[in-house]
Amino acid sequence: MFRPQIQKTKTLFFIACLSMVSVYLVSQSNTYIEKDGIDDKIRATEIMQSYINSIKKSNLVSINDEDLYQTGLIGVESSNITTVYNEGSKNFLNSKISCTHPNFSALVVHLFKEAEISSGDTVAVSMTGSLPGANLALMAACEALDISPVILSSIGSSSWGANREDFTWLDMESYLYREKLIKDKSLAVSIGGENDLGENLTDKGIEIIEENIISNNFDLVNESSLKENIDSKMNMYKRKLPIENYSAFINIGGGSSSIGYGAAKDSMKVGVLFPIEIDDIIEDNEYFSSSLAYNFMNKGVTFINIKNINILGKDWGLYPPDKSIDINNGKLFYETENYNLNVIIFTLLLNLGLITFIGIYSHQQIKRRMKNEEYDSVL
Template sequence: MFKPSIKSPLTTAILAVIALLLYFLSENTRREVKAPYYDVKITAAEEMLRALETIHNHRLTKGVIAEELGDPLAISLVGQQYSLTTTEVGLLSSKLTAINPNFAGAIVDMLKQAGVQAGDKIAVATTGSLPGLNLALFSACKVLGAAPVQITSLGSSSWGANEVDFTWLDMEKVLLEEGIFDFRSTAASLGGGNDIGIGLSQLGRQTLREAAARNDIPLIEESDLQASIAKRMEIYGKIQDYKAFVNTGGGIAALGHPANNDIIEPGFNHRLLPKNYPGIGVINLFGSEIPVIHLSNLDRLRRQYDLPLAPNPLPPIGVGRVFAEEKYDLRVTSASLILIALLLMGIFRMDKKIFKFSEDGADPDSLI
């Protein structure tokens, strides 16, 4: 007669089959759970898509078409590999990754972690290198009702907003005139080396000065990097007036040193941890007192939110862990664990009784 025992291969096999069935039951009863602020994130992504469409339509009127490179909406935000205003080499894949409208939802998530509410001021440092992330940030600020005070480094790495007649400031102006956003940069600098255009030709620097002038944006053009950082802090005003500081890209005045781009964790930082920073930039000055959102290192950043690398075509709105996540049904998993535990306890209890009867000289078969 069969006697359930933990030592019995048949008992072990039966338990394994039951456990396997319960595992498949748990897997097949997983359900999608919407993330916090789901509706706000969706709205932010939709706003970014509207902004992309506006830029695309504007560029079509200028005869700019580059559909052979991929999704027309995305490519509308991609510049040249090299131009007069290109400050350094950049990766095309990073530019395309940043153009995903779902990044706006991710930035909503980060801003909410920082506690940003309607009417809150946030200090912003942007560059021309990642116009997609700039749009995502603007879209998130719009739906949250936040008030960004933004200073832009005009120069751009490869494939960014480096068209001589269509810099990031020009994009801002188009979006402002079309009623997509009601805010834009407060001031701008040349960017590049030491934030004063080192690495650009004289013609390149003059081209950026003209971009600031035609968009009526005050230009920060100090003698060196430290003076540029000090001027930015003067424009921002009191740190305590802001709920968070957001940096997009690798502007040297914002970071203080190129190495800080990798030292500082991408995404949300409640405070910047004390580290051996080779230089102190605006982000460090803010980060010692208020939350910091570092929108750089695109591959690491996108992985935090399960967003694709250089998607082509652009993915549908609402795709990614930032919007929803599959979770186990706790009722099913709990019941499965309890059932397995009860079966094991029952078998161990029976084994214990059999062992006790054997020690007492009784026939264990009398238990069955």
């Protein structure tokens, strides 16, 4: 019995299969939309990668097994200049590693834009040796956006940070400055650790830090108390620019002079904090009122807190660290929406084209069949 192509079971089965495959492809498709400031973020990652490459090539430091991204920025578990020792803490180590991915510099760019910091602005920065990756990310973001940082540092570092006695944060910074990879370096440095005076370090540890400061030709901030250290640092910031003229105060790590003394600082909010939030911060951490960050916020300056990387980095796909995280890819760079218009159009045209082709072909079959039947009836 004659049946045109469009009525054949195998044809209908093929059309049904193609339709199901098309529906699956459309349902699994995504549209990637570039995030605001993607060019600046990519520029920052390139700059940070250049820092890392230079440090690795310098042969100043060996890369240990814990350094997942092989950057040279991960220190040791314990040393004489280790201010906070976290034995066997995977989360602690992961936080240090997460900061060493070049995409972390894109996160800093994102925070700058959220805080409405723009090209030509000046920011006050207080950083420790605990998160060298975040320190470099900050410098890369400043370079990418043409932002001027006024930096004060402390040298002591918690476990897995820049706590190698022969390769401190000052050594990293000084090397990059000599190589002309960074334009700005710390105005002065403090010992860090408890009360910013190294009170939880041994005499040997303090001696190592002081010798490191001298060998790198930095001024030492080492007053008789935490309050006096804070006052001294505030005066240094003021000599550069009136406090209210800074676009932001940026803290990296858990320095006592930066965000206050005590354990409460470890549960502080992270990211961009506006001056209106100052009372809420003090309510959670009474010692915050004795800090550099408080002095800036009290003058109406936005505070960016880069700490608790397990919280700050998680929302942006940077924590926990993973070798599969691609540079210049992920939530910081692209927004993902369900369905891709190009896939929808392609599958629609494919299905319509196939059905149209089969329909025309079947119509021609029927016409030929009818002509043959008319010819046979005449005979």
